Amino acid sequence: MVRELDACQIEETVRELCIRACRELPCDIEQRMKEAAGEEDWDSARSILELLLENARVAREHAVPICQDTGMAVVFCEIGQDVHISGSFEEAVLRGVRRGYTEGYLRKSVVADPLRRKNTGDNTPPVIHLRLVPGDRVRLTVAPKGAGSENMSRMTMLTPAQGMEGVRQFVMETVRLAGANPCPPMILGIGIGGNFERAPEMAKEALLDPLDTWNPDPFYAELEKEWLRQINETGIGPQGLGGRTTCLGLHIHQEATHIACLPVAVNVGCHVTRHATAVL
Amino acid sequence: MREITTPLDRETILSLHAGEHVLLSGVIYTARDAAHLRMMDCIRQGQELPFQLSGQVIYYAGPSPTPPGAVVGSIGPTTSMRMDAMTPALLERGLAGMIGKGGRSEEVCRCMQENPSVYFVAVGGAAALGAQCVKHLEVIAWDDLGPESVKKLEVEKLPLIVAVDAYGADAFQEGQNAYLRQRGEMKK
Numbered sequence: 001m002v003r004e005l006d007a008c009q010i011e012e013t014v015r016e017l018c019i020r021a022c023r024e025l026p027c028d029i030e031q032r033m034k035e036a037a038g039e040e041d042w043d044s045a046r047s048i049l050e051l052l053l054e055n056a057r058v059a060r061e062h063a064v065p066i067c068q069d070t071g072m073a074v075v076f077c078e079i080g081q082d083v084h085i086s087g088s089f090e091e092a093v094l095r096g097v098r099r100g101y102t103e104g105y106l107r108k109s110v111v112a113d114p115l116r117r118k119n120t121g122d123n124t125p126p127v128i129h130l131r132l133v134p135g136d137r138v139r140l141t142v143a144p145k146g147a148g149s150e151n152m153s154r155m156t157m158l159t160p161a162q163g164m165e166g167v168r169q170f171v172m173e174t175v176r177l178a179g180a181n182p183c184p185p186m187i188l189g190i191g192i193g194g195n196f197e198r199a200p201e202m203a204k205e206a207l208l209d210p211l212d213t214w215n216p217d218p219f220y221a222e223l224e225k226e227w228l229r230q231i232n233e234t235g236i237g238p239q240g241l242g243g244r245t246t247c248l249g250l251h252i253h254q255e256a257t258h259i260a261c262l263p264v265a266v267n268v269g270c271h272v273t274r275h276a277t278a279v280l
Numbered sequence: 281m282r283e284i285t286t287p288l289d290r291e292t293i294l295s296l297h298a299g300e301h302v303l304l305s306g307v308i309y310t311a312r313d314a315a316h317l318r319m320m321d322c323i324r325q326g327q328e329l330p331f332q333l334s335g336q337v338i339y340y341a342g343p344s345p346t347p348p349g350a351v352v353g354s355i356g357p358t359t360s361m362r363m364d365a366m367t368p369a370l371l372e373r374g375l376a377g378m379i380g381k382g383g384r385s386e387e388v389c390r391c392m393q394e395n396p397s398v399y400f401v402a403v404g405g406a407a408a409l410g411a412q413c414v415k416h417l418e419v420i421a422w423d424d425l426g427p428e429s430v431k432k433l434e435v436e437k438l439p440l441i442v443a444v445d446a447y448g449a450d451a452f453q454e455g456q457n458a459y460l461r462q463r464g465e466m467k468k
Binding site: 041042044045048051052054055056058059062064065066067068069070105106107108109117119121147148151179180181183234235236237239240241242243244270271272 | 359412
């Protein structure tokens with residue numbers, strides 16, 4: 001049985017998700033930030049974390065964006081293979097983003113061309129990731145990403161011999177180079193394996209993982225815990241002004257790769273690593 | 281907490297030290313990537329800039345759109361280092377202060393000593409709170425740039441931290457070192 005879904009529903013949902021994501025800090029990030037404020041042993045760092053929590057509260061209550069950089073809209077779509085969408089799916093997502101950013105008073109931060117740089121005026125186009133999955137549902141996640149943190153993200157092709165230590169060094173170097181720029185405390189998504197285009201995709205996807213979970217593979221879960229501990233010993237701290245809380249969470253996504261390859265991508269997220277999800 | 285007002289005079293600039301928390305009031309101007317590029321064009325072509333630089337403060341910010349009944353949308357700092365290459369030309373023409381987030385290049389820090397000026401940071405991402413300090417907003421140049429247009433803001437008690445002072449001291453390095461020293465002592 002094929003389920004019919006009108007593209008208008010996609011448009012409405014994307015519109016609503018854009019607005020919600022920009023105004024409401026995900027609960028797991030807020031919770032982690034509260035814990036971090038409690039654990040923070042440096043006064044100025046703790047006061048910055050408390051200010052960020054207060055900011056998130058004000059944004060939610062006054063229905064305004066948490067951060068003025070409401071990002072480029074990244075839309076992850078999982079389409080059940082038993083769904084038929086009537087109307088243009090891509091157009092519907094585009095219209096949803098346009099309406100969300102316009103009607104929600106979100107910032108229009110997209111230029112039509114990377115070199116001629118004219119603002120499109122409605123924050124379109126979004127970046128769309130599509131996946132076909134079993135079932136008759138459509139799952140949509142809007143994850144607006146600001147440029148302060150996106151600009152600090154990095155990718156490299158290591159050799160297999162560089163192994164785990166090579167990956168660790170690349171992650172630590174990325175954190176050091178990012179320093180105060182990506183609005184720490186940061187959240188890191190790390191993609192290991194796949195190939196040149198897959199590693200950065202996995203890194204972005206890893207940013208969506210809840211902060212109170214670890215990688216289901218205990219080997220990678222251990223790496224996540226150890227690297228997170230090391231990053232929080234750098235002293236960078238909130239806003240780079242010193243302190244314990246440099247990174248709120250770190251997730252690795254790993255995948256099969258070529259015998260000659262060890263691709264690694266680190267997507268740096270800020271303390272407002274937003275995302276909102278709905279299932280249709 | 282110490283309160284300062286714009287325009288910044290030499291005495292005020294020289295009295296500010298890295299790591300110090302201040303509340304800033306008065307008129308400031310937003311300008312970020314695209315507006316800086318256009319200001320550089322103005323300078324090259326000998327045209328006037330949208331505002332007089334002397335004693336003034338630039339906020340590297342592009343606020344979100346103003347909802348009905350509000351003065352401004354959310355507003356917070358953008359990453360300052362993208363403006364580094366274009367900053368010395370403005371400091372040499374009298375710019376007294378900058379507000380942003382993140383570190384600055386060695387060249388900017390050196391130029392800030394030669395032309396006494398201050399680099400402040402606002403807490404990045406705390407933009408819903410930032411909006412509460414803005415009492416008036418007016419687009420004064422390059423409206424076509426949208427969020428990147430030059431806006432004249434009147435702010436009241438905007439909370440800032442002196443990140444680089446006119447003596448070359450840097451609150452990032454000092455803050456991180458102080459924290460690590462303290463932690464080292466705690467471990468003993």
